[in-house]
């Protein structure tokens with residue numbers, strides 16, 4: 001894990017002091033509202049429906065037990081006793097008092113955390129695979145590359161006022177994508193070329209919101225040392241040509257669409273040729289410096305699938321189910337990757353209480369080398385658990401409500417904060433998630449259905465990624481009433497696709513029944529162990545439409 005040096009720490013401390021001054025002057029009436037707005041946004045503070053929201057950065061989702069305890073203490077002392085893990089690996093507080101934000105930021109800085117660049121039109125948190133560094137199928141550990149991007153982008157003077165926010169995601173597993181790189185402004189796939197050299201396949205112009213677009217390839221292979229200069233070139237072109245007259249047309253996806261990816265590529269290449277051998281070209285020493293923070297821990301030599309684990313699974317069906325669903329293979333023999341679920345029935349997806357956060361910190365220290373990861377699906381991961389201790393860990397996780405064995409299943413939903421918090425919402429999201437959790441809580445049925453992504457957004461802004469849900473739910477407003485529109489066939493993975501709208505929207509009460517009809521249709525249509533997405537792609541949209549709305553005459 002990257003550990004701050006004295007410069008990082010000083011930078012952060014000074015930023016907190018600076019913001020404290022700005023806040024004091026704002027409260028004194030010396031800084032007008034409109035001038036304070038960009039200052040608070042630069043420090044991760046939104047003002048939403050009822051209270052401010054503070055978004056705290058978790059670089060590429062990696063943090064430690066001490067940081068988790070600090071988040072818990074903030075939830076307890078400054079919020080309503082809980083926090084919310086978001087789809088971009090960050091964490092949010094929904095109820096801090098504005099005037100207390102400098103104190104919160106100071107507490108965060110004491111454990112090397114901050115809210116810098118978590119909002120505003122700048123380069124946001126770079127995200128990656130939550131299994132980075134421990135999954136056997138990755139080409140290399142993507143986290144050092146994310147860290148390099150973090151160090152380059154944080155406080156980058158040229159990119160502090162882009163036309164809109166800018167999101168980069170990195171993936172290093174061939175054929176699998178847990179970071180949704182195709183729906184990011186820039187998606188980076190770490191690849192090897194035919195000569196076996198390490199580099200990147202770069203996608204550009206993906207994104208959701210009111211114009212959802214899958215990113216296009218702008219470069220099939222970029223050498224390892226050219227990462228930053230090439231990113232620089234893309235973002236410069238965006239900074240120069242991106243629209244600033246209309247917020248809804250300002251993302252890079254609109255520029256790429258307007259220019260065409262070939263023209264975009266020409267512009268970027270021309271810019272890149274000018275700067276590619278400049279001071280941002282990565283040297284081996286710099287790559288080594290950052291990589292040295294992500295070394296393989298001192299794993300023990302352990303037996304794979306030990307007898308004690310097999311025995312526990314044989315004796316305890318609930319444990320066996322959790323292992324099958326929430327535990328993933330680790331590259332090191334005798335170890336496992338454990339997913340802690342934040343999708344308990346009756347809980348808003350991604351929400352976690354201060355007590356649970358403390359418990360997770362304890363679990364991380366006791367079972368997983370003190371580290372935690374947050375995931376795009378709004379769950380948490382303990383990445384280095386000895387298989388022989390899984391049963392013990394499961395019991396503790398279960399007693400803290402963190403072991404719902406549904407990872408990747410219907411009720412492991414992504415859900416935006418929606419109308420309960422967000423001023424932009426057309427409809428609430430959380431009650432829909434809850435109604436679906438309550439209706440579909442039969443574990444046998446959920447396991448029989450297999451992997452399904454159900455994503456919910458409360459409006460077109462698509463924070464809940466509904467376009468890339470196999471089943472997407474979008475809150476819409478009809479003459480002041482809340483309704484929900486369904487789309488099917490979306491997918492955020494390696495073969496990403498955007499969902500297609502099923503038909504007219506439904507009232508909230510009808511939603512569980514509508515989802516039931518869609519699921520019944522899938523069960524009736526599926527063959528040979530197909531997933532929901534495979535069945536949808538094979539059987540086609542009309543079959544599902546008719547199952548929900550009846551046959552058209």
Ligand code: HEM
Pocket residue numbers: 046047048049053086087088089090091092124125167183184207208209416417421422423424461462463464465
């Ligand atoms: C106060 C209102 C809002 C709330 C509470 C909210 C909440 C969220 C959350 C929790 C995330 C994941 C964030 C992260 O970790 O970086 C997110 C992402 C996102 N937000 Fe929002 N958001 C709000 C306003 C907006 C607005 C105004 C837009 C667009 C105009 C927007 C568009 C998106 C999109 C498109 C994503 C994710 C998909 C992507 O990155 O392309 N949100 N939002």
Ligand code: SF4
Pocket residue numbers: 416417418419422423424425426429457458459460461462463464
């Ligand atoms: S999708 Fe809409 S309702 Fe949901 S958090 Fe984003 S802006 Fe708010």
